[in-house]
Amino acid sequence: MSSNIQSIVEKYGKNETRLMDILHDVHCENGFVSDEEIKEIALLLNISKVDVEQTLTFYHFFSKNPRGKYTVYLNNSLVAKMMGRDEIAHTFEKATGTKFGTVSDDGLFGLYDTSCIGMNDQEPAAIINGIVFPKITTYRVKELVKSFRMGSSVQDMINSFGGGQNQSELIHAMVTNNLNRRGAVIFSDYTPGEGLEKLKSMSPEDVIAEVKNSNIRGRGGAGFPTGLKWDFCSKSPGDEKFVLCNADEGEPGTFKDRVILTERPSLMFEGMIIAGYAIGAKQGILYLRKEYEYLKNHLEFVLNEFREKGFLGKSILGIDGFDYDIRIQFGAGAYVCGEESALIESCEGKRGEPRNRPPFPVQVGYLNQPTIINNVESLSSVTKIISNGSVWFKSMGTKESSGTKLLSISGDLKYPGTFEVEWGMSINEMLEMAGASDVKAVQVGGPSGRLIAPNEFHRTICYEDLPTGGAMIVIGEGRSILETVMNFMDFFIDESCGSCAPCRYLTVILRNKLKKIIDGKGVSKDLEEIVHWGKQMKIANRCGLGQSAANPILTSIENFRGEYEAKIEKGKDYDTEFDLNSAIIESSRAVGRFPEA
Amino acid sequence: MSKPIVATTSLAGCFGCHMSLLDIDERILDLIELVEFNKSPVDDIKEFTKMCDIGIIEGGCCNSENVHVLKDFRKNCKILVSLGECAIMGGLPAMRNNIPIEECLQEAYLNGPSTKGHNPDGIMPNDEELPILLNKVYPCHEVVKIDYYLPGCPPRADLIWNALVALVTGDEMKLPYEVVKFD
Known part of the structure; x- marks a missing residue:
């Protein structure tokens, strides 16, 4: 038995729920986890080999074979x-x-x-x-x-080093922030501890009331009222409670949390501490996507600073009984782990497969205890709400969408980057701000959102009208909508966890139908079937990934039907796309026959 | 009114579906009263002699001949019915779909337990008379348009009977649970 693996497993208290960390550490050694190592880990944790294997093979940054130096x-x-x-x-x-x-x-x-x-x-x-x-x-x-x-x-x-903290010794990354617009909440002036200071004179109930009163809704995309979530969790019976911060931003086109994690990690950690105080948690976990591993030392440094200042640890701020700490949990490459219940599974060392709900995480979450899961941006905003008050927060945005929103804008435009704006900005204003012209379409909220055409550019970004987690992909004139959708469909096929059959199969069937149309072999019945079947995805899948996986194809047919119809075969009601000549090429070659074309 | 004309064929199947058709027992006498058979193994008519109303297909397409026959059926039948798992999904023969065809041929003619060492020249069947294998086994609807599907492996005789009667009489088809449950 290798002493190395033994020490890694012991480092995590021989705890099988820390399997992700164990695999992460073992993987770091050689760039893969061998069969022998899998066996050793299983033996030491007293679980079966397949338990280790199924977690390992779920995540695409983990491998059982060497992936090169x-x-x-x-x-x-x-x-x-x-x-x-x-x-x-x-x-x-x-x-x-x-x-x-x-x-x-x-x-x-x-x-x-x-x-x-x-x-x-x-x-x-x-x-x-x-x-x-x-x-x-x-x-x-x-x-x-x-x-x-x-x-x-x-x-x-x-x-080269990117600007801001990217050039600090702890990060040393070539990544640039591209923070093109600072707003009043996340990227305003901030002194670490300003939110925590207020806790001294607030009870946990006061904190929840303040957050509720601010009307803040989840910034990850789903838009659930944050205060309500905390309230539910604080009232749920449980031995222990947990705060999970979702830093898995995997929605293609989202990168706003990266900028918070780089420039304002204290703001986010402070939000996690406030959340812990509000619900009575002892532990917070930052679930960080593996892609952002380059920020690890930077984030650990901030956590240590917090511990030194007494923001983390025992009796925080001198508040008796307020013991709380935060650890970082790495993912290993899985979009679905951004879904809150899949994220919990992953934190527990398992495959990132979404759970059935109810029960909701606020009732039965991490380690089956009441848990809140909030987005990086939500928690960062909470710090400012506590520090400046809910009235101040509500003075920004629209009636149902208070505060500011970070937008990650990318694609065909002059100034790709992160913009902090008040809710209520129109798409037209957004495009002007980001220097986009000749725009054919905007993908609002990433692939799981909506693909909108210029006739909807007057609509405003807010929960009442066009909700978004922040991803805005600008698609210029001259790009093919169908090819765009194809990329999104491939993405969902790759990232489906495979648990629900419609998500596993229908995504592939829809992609193949789309390919057929792109190849000029589609008939109008194909289009009808896509729409009909696509709608089943909403009702037949367990989690948000599956439910929204048909969105790109459905919203693009809704808004760009002309591009589809231009490709549809005229005067044909059925085309199987079957071509005998190409179907026999392989075996002709194998036996040495050369059929006439 | 003349009787509806039925044609049947077995492509990449095992003839089990046709056997199941015969399982309608004495009702085959009623069937003869109801319909006339054209191209079919049942009466051994090899080529279509007239336009048919109903074509029943057993098996998917694994080679070029299957494709020609299926296309011929589509041309000569007003309604096509995929009968059984192989016609509908490819069935057992489609198990080869995950293996490259070259590997399949090598296993069958060069490296298999019964051929290894007995085929020193590495000959693979390649007579012009032989149909050529397709890259994979296709279900019928991926080659031509199919109007109806009767599931089962094989579909129960009652299911086939009910479907044929419904098609011929135009009455709604009876689908009691017993004839479509498979376990």
Whole structure:
């Protein structure tokens, strides 16, 4: 038995719910977890081998096989493709001599596709051995591969630092913030501890009342009233309560939390402490997506600072009995883990499969205890609500949408980046602000949201009209709507956890139908079937991913029907797309027959 | 009024569905009263001699001949019915769909336990008379339009009987639970 694995497992108290951390640490050693290591971990945790294996194989940054000394994860999201990702991929393949999805024969390079890595404002971007390389050019690819061949480390290849905290010693990343507009809540003046100071004179009930009164709703996209969530949780019976902060922003096109985590982590941690005080929790967990691992030291540093200042630990701020601490839990690449119940499963060391609801996490959450899960932006806003008051907060935004919202705007525009605006801005105003012209469509709220056409650009961004978690993808004239939708469908197929049959199969069937239409073989019945079947997704799947996986195709048919109809075959009511000649090529070759064309 | 004309065929199937058709027992005498058979293994008519009303297809398409026959059925039948699992989903033959066809052929003619060492020239069947295998086994509706599907492996005789009677008489089809439950 390897002493190394033993010490890792012991580090986490031989606790099987910490399997993600254990796998994370073991994976860091060699870049994969071998069969032998799986067996050892299972033995030490006293669980079965498949229990370890099923968690390991669920996450796409974990592997059972070596993925090369230099492992390249190149983003394949829509905006990455818009910015020339395919050419970068081709250059990588040519330079390394291996294909995507494989490792080069010498074991030096592994090339892999990955879903949106939260860098849509600086695409094409790749993660190489945990380090983010934004705005990659073909020249840079050749330079990287050449240097790696000569033995350079990945760290050696960092040639610039992004602005703000990105250049601090603890981050040293090439990532830029692109914080194009600061608003009054998240990116306003802030002194760490300003929210906590108020807790001294507030009871937990006061805090919940204040948050409720602010009318703040969840910033992750679903828009559930934060105060109500806390209220439910504080009243739920349980031995222990937990605060989970969702920093898994996996919705393609979202990268706003990255900027908070970089520039305002204290604001977020403070929100987590306030939440803990309100519901009576002893522990908070920041669930951080693996893509943002480069921020780890920075975040740990802030947590340590908090501990030194007495913001974390025992009797915080001298409030008797207020003991609370925060730990960071890494994900390992799974969009579905942004769904709150899947996130809990993942925190417990399991596959990130959403749970059935009810019971809701506020009743039965992490370790089956009452748990609140809030978005990074929601918790950051709460700090300001407590510090400046709910009346101040409500003075911004619209009636049902108070405060400000961070928008991650990317795609065909001059100023991609993060913008903090008050709720109630129209899409037209947003496009003007971000320097977008000749816009064909805007994907509001990422793939799971709505694809809207110019005739809806007068609509306003707020819960009453166009709700959003913040992702705004601008699609310029000249882009194909159908190809755009195709990218989103591929994304949902990759990221489906596979638990619900409609999400597992129908996504593929819908994608194939779309492909058929793009190939000019679609008939109007195909379009009817897409709409009819797509609607089933809403009612037949357990979680938000499955329920919204047909949104891109449904909203684009709604708003861009013309583009679909232009591709539909005229005068045909049925086309199976079957082509005998291409169906027999393979076996003709195998037996040495060459059929007449 | 002349009797409706029925044609049947078995493509990449096992003839089990046709056996199930025969399981209607003595009702086959009623069937003869109701319909006339054209191209079908039942009466051994090899080619269509006239336009048919109903074509019943057993099995999916695994080779080029299956495709030609199926297309011929589509051309000569007003209504096509996929009968049984293989016609509807590809069935057992479709188990090869996850294996490249070249590997399948090598296993069958070169590396299999009964051929290994007995085929030194590495010959694979390739006579012009032989149909050529498709890259995968296709369910019928992925090749031509299919109007109705009768599930089962094989579909129960009662299901086939009820469906045929409904098609011929135009009455609503009886689908009691017993004839569509499979476990």
